[in-house]
């Protein structure tokens with residue numbers, strides 16, 4: 001999407017952290033913004049902040065895990081604010097820690113925490129694309145979708161199994177959908193940050209508090225405040241980087257390149273596992289292999305970092 005000024009972006013989880021950073025960066029580039037969030041107080045604070053900078057915005061209350069809520073909000077937004085050109089599926093929750101040094105391991109994860117993460121981080125992305133992509137396709141003017149994954153969409157350290165599962169799901173869903181939407185002129189970007197200043201720990205605690213079993217078992221003693229004195233990236237800088245990715249149609253948005261050695265370790269482990277066939281002499285047919293190919297990978301691999309258009 002070469003020209004962003006005057007285009008409308010719909011940002012979930014836009015009232016705080018990375019989503020608010022995107023809203024600020026997009027508004028500074030002349031975009032119109034719909035900020036969608038479940039937290040009414042944060043929405044009202046974000047509205048004040050964004051309006052003070054002169055942004056043309058609308059705030060909407062939305063639980064991203066509800067397909068019905070998406071339909072109602074989309075109808076309202078299109079009737080009162082106009083069509084959406086850029087969808088940012090960004091709302092999310094994290095996997096909790098027991099203490100600052102101890103993660104909540106998979107065997108201790110309550111069932112409802114699993115469902116909360118999957119619904120907030122994954123079903124939400126399905127809901128968002130199902131709601132807005134058909135409208136973009138029908139209008140025929142293209143568009144762009146940004147899905148917030150994480151470095152946890154590439155790396156799976158112990159103690160984060162549920163969060164990692166949700167972010168790998170966002171990664172796979174986005175890569176496959178990118179190939180389906182590209183012929184309609186709809187671009188796709190997957191945001192994969194490391195540490196960013198935000199309210200994610202508090203947000204997760206407050207969303208967890210809405211679960212029936214929140215006050216019992218291991219879930220009762222999970223921490224609700226971020227790690228003290230941990231320096232993190234500015235959400236506005238992340239938002240500015242996302243804007244560049246929209247303009248240049250970059251699939252992977254790697255804001256923290258310092259993770260490259262860790263990513264290479266994973267890629268090397270996968271490469272090392274590719275060896276002898278389980279049935280030597282048997283080969284899947286060239287047709288089956290061709291059906292497994294995605295042009296998206298070839299296109300992205302041939303890109304030069306830093307190349308591309310400036311923001312307009």
Ligand SMILES: NC(=O)c1ccc[n+]([C@@H]2O[C@H](COP(=O)([O-])OP(=O)(O)OC[C@H]3O[C@@H](n4cnc5c(N)ncnc54)[C@H](O)[C@@H]3O)[C@@H](O)[C@H]2O)c1
Nearest residue numbers: 013016017018038063064091092150195196198199200203
């Ligand atoms: N902060 C980081 O270090 C970091 C790193 C990698 C990825 N991420 C991802 O970035 C995204 C944004 O998180 P953040 O760090 O800015 O946290 P944040 O808590 O500051 O913002 C998340 C926003 O999502 C909203 N939200 C949560 N559940 C919702 C629901 N069901 N419906 C609608 N809105 C909902 C919250 O109210 C909040 O405003 C998340 O997907 C997160 O997994 C964050």
